[in-house]
Amino acid sequence: MSINQQLFGEPGSVKRPIVFLIIALIISTLIAPSFLSGRNIDALLVSSSFLIVLTVGESLVIMTGMIDLGVQSIMASAGMFVAFLTVLHGFPAITALPLTIIAGAVVGWIVGLLVTKGRIPSFIVTLGTYWGLKGVALLFNGGNYISPNNGLFNFSSLANNTLGISNLLLITFFIIIIGQIMLSATPLGIWLKSLGSNEAAAKTVGLRIDSLKILVFIISGILAALAGIMIAAWQGSIYPTTGSGYSLQAIAAVILGGIPFSGGRGSVIGAAIGALIIGLIDDLIVLLGLPSLYEYIFVAVILVIAGFQARSRGVVK
Numbered sequence: 119m120s121i122n123q124q125l126f127g128e129p130g131s132v133k134r135p136i137v138f139l140i141i142a143l144i145i146s147t148l149i150a151p152s153f154l155s156g157r158n159i160d161a162l163l164v165s166s167s168f169l170i171v172l173t174v175g176e177s178l179v180i181m182t183g184m185i186d187l188g189v190q191s192i193m194a195s196a197g198m199f200v201a202f203l204t205v206l207h208g209f210p211a212i213t214a215l216p217l218t219i220i221a222g223a224v225v226g227w228i229v230g231l232l233v234t235k236g237r238i239p240s241f242i243v244t245l246g247t248y249w250g251l252k253g254v255a256l257l258f259n260g261g262n263y264i265s266p267n268n269g270l271f272n273f274s275s276l277a278n279n280t281l282g283i284s285n286l287l288l289i290t291f292f293i294i295i296i297g298q299i300m301l302s303a304t305p306l307g308i309w310l311k312s313l314g315s316n317e318a319a320a321k322t323v324g325l326r327i328d329s330l331k332i333l334v335f336i337i338s339g340i341l342a343a344l345a346g347i348m349i350a351a352w353q354g355s356i357y358p359t360t361g362s363g364y365s366l367q368a369i370a371a372v373i374l375g376g377i378p379f380s381g382g383r384g385s386v387i388g389a390a391i392g393a394l395i396i397g398l399i400d401d402l403i404v405l406l407g408l409p410s411l412y413e414y415i416f417v418a419v420i421l422v423i424a425g426f427q428a429r430s431r432g433v434v435k
Contacts, residue, residue, distance in 0.1 A: 196221065
């Protein structure tokens with residue numbers, strides 16, 4: 119066993135992102151002593167929850183060897199849509215929330231059909247989703263943000279606490295647990311990994327390749343819509359440009375979490391830890407009073423480092 123494997127574990131092991139997280143925590147504590155305060159840790163976890171939820175969906179797509187560049191725009195347009203329904207048209211939350219989740223699922227379904235039946239690479243289709251839904255988000259209120267008059271959406275309770283723990287964190291933990299169980303303890307998880315490892319072999323043994331691809335895009339769309347609802351509840355308002363940069367951050371988090379672009383191995387927990395590390399970088403930049411541009415530099419450096427430990431052969435389908 120090589121030194122790299124002894125330190126980081128086997129490729130795709132959750133041990134790798136955990137090591138990165140520990141190193142990041144140590145460095146953050148040394149250069150910003152206030153980092154470990156309870157208030158800051160709570161704020162870090164809550165503010166990272168939206169990216170983590172996006173990353174769980176992205177991890178399943180990349181696990182199959184594809185990519186979803188549109189999650190950021192789905193999130194923003196979903197947030198605008200649920201605000202559009204509840205604030206501008208008076209829909210109750212019990213109706214608006216399911217409609218928004220369904221809308222995310224429909225977008226994912228259409229993307230999946232274009233990739234599978236249209237034989238268009240996922241990169242191209244989801245790049246179109248990214249730009250198209252940015253326009254849709256702008257259309258919901260003429261390019262302006264939406265905020266209720268009293269400062270609270272009728273679904274703002276999603277951002278409240280239960281037993282001292284933010285509901286946003288409870289939702290995020292639930293999504294991570296369900297995603298990891300699905301990936302590691304169900305036939306579906308085995309099928310997704312098989313698809314990413316060797317699509318031709320997966321087809322040979324009778325797996326329904328197209329159905330699996332459509333399914334992961336539907337899940338990604340649902341989770342992106344959920345993230346949009348969550349961030350709207352947390353902010354008390356929603357902007358058409360909400361979550362700028364989240365698509366690339368989610369992809370970076372997946373790679374940092376040990377899932378290679380070719381797919382086939384890795385874990386949802388590892389990807390979620392990768393998202394938390396990126397959230398940690400954002401938090402550290404704020405604590406140090408640095409310009410936000412440093413975020414891009416730090417994420418780029420960490421992503422390159424992560425690329426060395428997650429490298430593998432393959433291309434995005």
